[in-house]
Amino acid sequence: MTTPFALTPHQRQWCAELRTLAAERLRPLAAEGPLASEGPPGRVNRPLVAALGDLGLLARVFPAEGPVRAMDLCLLRESLAAECTEAETALALQGLGAYPVALSGTDAQRARWLPGVVAGRAVAAFALSEPDAGSDAAALALRAEPDGSGRWRLTGEKCWISNAPEADFYTVFARTTAGAGARGVTAFVVPADRPGLTGVPLDMLSPHPIGALAFDAVPVTRDDLLGEPDAGFRVAMRTLNLFRPSVGAFAVGMAQAALDAAVRHAGERQAFGGPLKDLQAVSHQLAEMATRTEAARLLVYAAAAAYDAGAPGVASSSAMAKLLATETAQYVVDAAVQLHGARALRRGHLLEHLYREVRAPRIYEGASEVQRTIIAKELYRGRAGGPGSTAASREGENR
Template sequence: MSDTAVFALDPAQRRWCGELRALAAERLRPLAERSEPGRVNRPLVEALGELGLLARLLPADGSVHALTLCLLRESLARECTEAETALALQGLGAHPLVLAGTAAQRARWLPAVRAGRAVAAFALSEPEAGSDAAALSLRAEAVRVAGGADGGESGDAAARAGDGPRSGRGAPDEAGTAGWAAGGAAATPTAAEAAATPTVGEAAAPAGTRAVRPAAARGRGGWRLTGEKCWISNAPDADFYTVFARTGEGARSRGVTAFLVPADRPGLTGERVEMLSPHPIGTLTFDGVPVGADDVLGAPGEGFRLAMRTLNLLRPSVGAFAVGMAQAALDAALDHAAHRTAFGGPLKDLQSVAHRLAEMATRTEAARLLVYAAAAGYDAGAPDVALRSAMAKLLATETAQYVVDAAVQIHGARALRRGHPLEHLYREVRAPRIYEGATEVQRTLIAKELYR
């Protein structure tokens, strides 16, 4: 592991964090309080766009700064966890598009995502591929073009036929697609397989347009996605999904391709799942969903690498989310211990309570500094970013669980009442120890990286 620089925020960064907390308390929390549990809160997402926070998360020049993202998430989490989560999920779903999208894909979706008019989602996990993400089994089956190898419309036209604004949903700013000719193609089916495979291309292209048939797609009609995704944040309400599917270029991680799939594609359905925390999470079912070369993010077979690049950026900021929750719980505990009297004086004068507060504060600050160091390392291009990111997420999420639980203990029964801020945090704090790499996975990653 490389040396970690001593880190401290400068005055401008501290002022910005204070401004973010004020925005979260005054502008975003009222919107969050009016949300329906388990549904995407579109007014809240739109407010994040109007305030320019989504543009900070997904800048137009593509230069996402991990430290900026961490400060943003920590500050929002201290005042409004729903706003923090809505912002983070936009980043998770859209960052693969920033990293690997074509100019046409970016022009079509990113302006709407930054404005809060379109909702993005990241679809990696499956019923049998959670922590072992490389074991995913969603199939992307190559299909032939209607009319033979050189005749008829391409699979891209069929895939695009249903694309467009959905009722009550965010609309792309700009329609249109571009040819894709990077990095190879999916395996060509045998004659027997082709005869048994449904064709793509029967649907006409939108009026006034002509389907683009890139060289890499000639002789085939794209793919059909078949299988299931689960634990997908923003499903089934998102406007598009970054979907990782097995196209067969190699075993495990080498055979995964990323696709940008609009939510109104035929064959794509979803259901909501009720969770401990009231965030939008659901399952997605793919029943022969058509995708074409214009929907590929990056190159076939490179999807798993794209997923890991996205998670390496987001992991430290998951730690920042956890630090924000820990700080909110610590603030509540400090205030309560100063004003609650018992045994003839304030709780803070009891040694057992004072020592616990000291431990809570020390762990929170240690987690914060590790998160900042990991983010700074990412921004500096440090070679050990995977190690730093795993350490930051591990320590911060475990610390937040401890601090929130300790704050509940200091408050007593009142913190368990529905609607109490700590009751809310207690439900929120559990999930980050699982998603985007469970605690056990982070320890495994750290151990492997130590021997590189």
């Protein structure tokens, strides 16, 4: 008997190959990277990005023909995360930063930027968040002001931007129409060497390349425009609807790594006259961790399948997948740390690493509270997509 989202033998084999590749080829590069030791924060591990290109993994995010399949992206991110979170993050940031170019860019823009991204030679970044516009992305204040010559000047700040300030180009979302909310935002692709564009790295809980950007009348032209003026918010949301389920996949990969470590530890660790796994409290905890991880995985796969099928309610299913998976990963990693005790808190331990890594996905690309808002709005539209949603909406109408 198979479930609706059971993987094919080919997909299972691919996932196994990806985990081996991540453990043997990518993890050593992560261990030698600029963020693996004490030093300035915010540095991009370019050898790791280049390896993702050399191994053909970035080409799976940007296939030569047709759009990326959400299921492929989820399987890729889950498998990498289970063995090397640094490689998973590097791949995801390339995808997030450059996908708007693939989605809405002109042929000339795609030809200029995507080959370097796919090869791992050009580092991309997605510049949406600002100091006062995070969860409420429609409230962003970076201004794109016309200068009278058919160009714009970007003035303002961006913050919490992954790969900043070392990216080679940025997908930047700026306000072109004051007071228009989401309808007054335009997307631009901005090379990092534009005059007036500066940045600083930020030191975060988990050592990722993250920084802040300052725009001092940075010039952009129609050649830098992604899509149509005032239509940039749609570019951002279409990108996030694809990547949100795969954030859930990243979380599932971390949860699986923590669960595997907990199962090994409980089988080997002796306490109270036997292995920990023989204690009912421990065995029940492991069962709960395994059940929640599998539930999150299936919801991620369901969201990916819905996206690939063009099903209605993609925003809601993507939000559900990200919400449940990231919250589950936080629970599973924390439970694994508790089972391991003090040893899991030592710097360099797998679980210490996962404990720092697992916190951010509940915030970025829409915090858990934002995902709940999206889901609730879809419920009232009768498009939640879950079993019984049609009946539930009819029952509400009868009341």
